[in-house]
Amino acid sequence: MSLTVEHINKSFAHVQAINDLSMEVQEGAIFGFLGANGAGKTTTMRMILDILRPDSGSITWNGQDVREVPRRNWGYLPEERGLYPKMRVDEQLLFLARLNGLSKQAAEKELTEWLERFQISANRKKKIEELSKGNQQKVQFLATILHDPTILIMDEPFSGLDPVNANVLKEAFLEMHRRGKTIIFSTHQLEQAEELCQDIVIINQGQSVVQGSVREVKRQQGRNVARLKLDNDPEVSWLEQLPGVQVTKRREDYIEMQLPASLNPNVIVEAALQHGGIISRFELTEPSLTDIFIELVGTSSLPDVPSAASA
């Protein structure tokens, strides 16, 4: 039971947007779809939804071509928000839910329940253009899930939300996960992907760079990250002379470095003691997704939000 994308290609004019991309999303999983701007995330999502068709390759849900999967099984939240600005919230959501196959009564029941959950019942009769951006985003989210789809495809669902609203949305996200929905979402906020996703794929220029479970991806990088703080020597100038050690960050509270998997981290402690350093902090961590992302995709195409995830 999974969504399987196999060797798809897609070109626009003379630009190859997607190049032999394959990936697998397990049913019920939250799947993070990561990549820089223009990497081909939206194009791939549209192909999964059969809005665009790949030039070659296949996309199947449980072995069935996605073109034949009934439309109401899909929920799509597009990157550029799309609702009728002059239509009332309830009319709009009822229209979309019914268009997706819900009966009028069922749609109204769902609507009332979800507006309550999102604490926007007071805005029920307002026009979309009268709502704040956060509330618009909530309505957009409701437009995606109200008809109870099996697979949710969300393009940047968290962008432009304040922390409070982001949290409300995250809760809804997890609620859908508990209900067994398969969720594919793209994001620039990598710490969110790290927090929510079982599996991820990072794509760059239409090609898969790395994919698998978050832990696998980190392990695949074949390196550890160490953080060191010496009370009497904030610079630790000797650190970069150690073979294989690469300093990635110098902060007030620690220095972060990458170590090849073959290097025993004890070497650093020994070196520090040899240099007479007083160690106030030494820890080993996995590389964050941000680090991996930047390393794989390159600094030339940083995500929109150079994430504050390094802390």
Next chain:
Amino acid sequence: MAKNTVGTPEKEVAEQEQGAVAVASGGAAAQNTLRNIRLIIGREYKNRVTQRSFVITSVILLVIVFLAPFIPTIVQLVQHGTAQPASQTQVVVVNNAGTVAGLSEARLLSSIGSQLNGTNPPSPAPYAISGQPPTALDGLRNQVKQGTVDILLVLDRSPQGNLQLLYDANADPNNDPNLTTIQTLALDLTFFDTAHRLGLTSQETQRLATPPDLIVVHTRQSQTTQPTSVSTADYVLATAGVILIFISIQVYASIVANGVAEEKSSRIMEILVNAATTNQLLAGKIVGIGAACLTQMGCMVAVGIAALLLQAPLQAALFGASAAGFSQYLTAGSIPFYLLFLLYFLLAFFLYATLFAGLASLVKRQEEVQSVIILPLLLLSCGYVLFFFTVATPDATLTKVLSYIPFWTPIFMLMRLAVGTVAWWEIVITVALMLVTILACTWFAARLYRYGVLMYGQRPSIGQIVKLARMN
């Protein structure tokens, strides 16, 4: 998206088959299609008729349509009130001829009066007759010059005793409305006077005056098909109908185009295409907006007819039963004309609305709509302009040819129906031609729409548009 279609014919066929499979999957597919289209129609209709701008325009239009028929009545009322005395022509008769046709002075005047005014004159009569003695002649000539007397008629006799008439009028020699009437009067007076002087009895005179018993038979059919009398009412009907069609098609099809562009620019299209097919969306949009526009038009027509019907009783109350009702324009066209008007209007709406929708799907922002729909708009305007050049010759070959061009059929067929002659099979053929064209335009627009609604790049050139339409 446009250029990646180097697809071989086999591939195209294969894709079409897959498309067909997607549509056919699930037994309830057709039912779903209807359900979806109904939902979309409902949304479009409600959205349109509840929009404030739409409501305001409707109210303004209804007020105009309601008030317009009152204008002739008001004009008539004003004339009725002020211009009454001036409308009577003052005729002064000076008789130097003695007894004319054996009639005394008083009977002569009343005879002239009944000749000029007819046997059963309205009140007041158009001509006021009075007699003056010959001595007043010079003063009367001056009065004619000054305009206080309109017509001076002097009866005299030649040395042979023949009746001579002098007609002195304060009128333009090229535009004298009374000349013909006076000529007839002179002819009659001379005839009866001569008969009297010849000593004929009144029976003999009557027999002489009997009109000839002439029967006219033409064995060749008339070469000019122009009907002998095309009434003003028919021209008013044709012009009003064509103007209404031109303006409403332009306005209503533009509303469709703007609706398409609005959905695209607000990006709701991306959600909609996931829930419904582009064909469903296109059909729902056109029918929904069309229904809203028809509602507006229906209200306008109903209010207009009601206001027209009000005029007859209103005029009767104001001016008495003899007043000519303006509502003749309403009855001038028969019921079939109105039904055909509706039919051609609907066909024209679908023809232009599909084209407008397809083209509008190519633009990114609503403000750019005008620049793509200009082409079909120009096409429509050409027909509208040509109408005014051809309305005088509704049965000319040129007009007939123009009425077979589907984009102009509604304009020229309406004109020919109102002021010309149309055979039933011409209606059948033109409607069939329009239906075929609508199908072709729908095919074209559906393809444009399908690729256009999700394309946010640069607007394609005309060459690319054709290419887009041909790929599938």
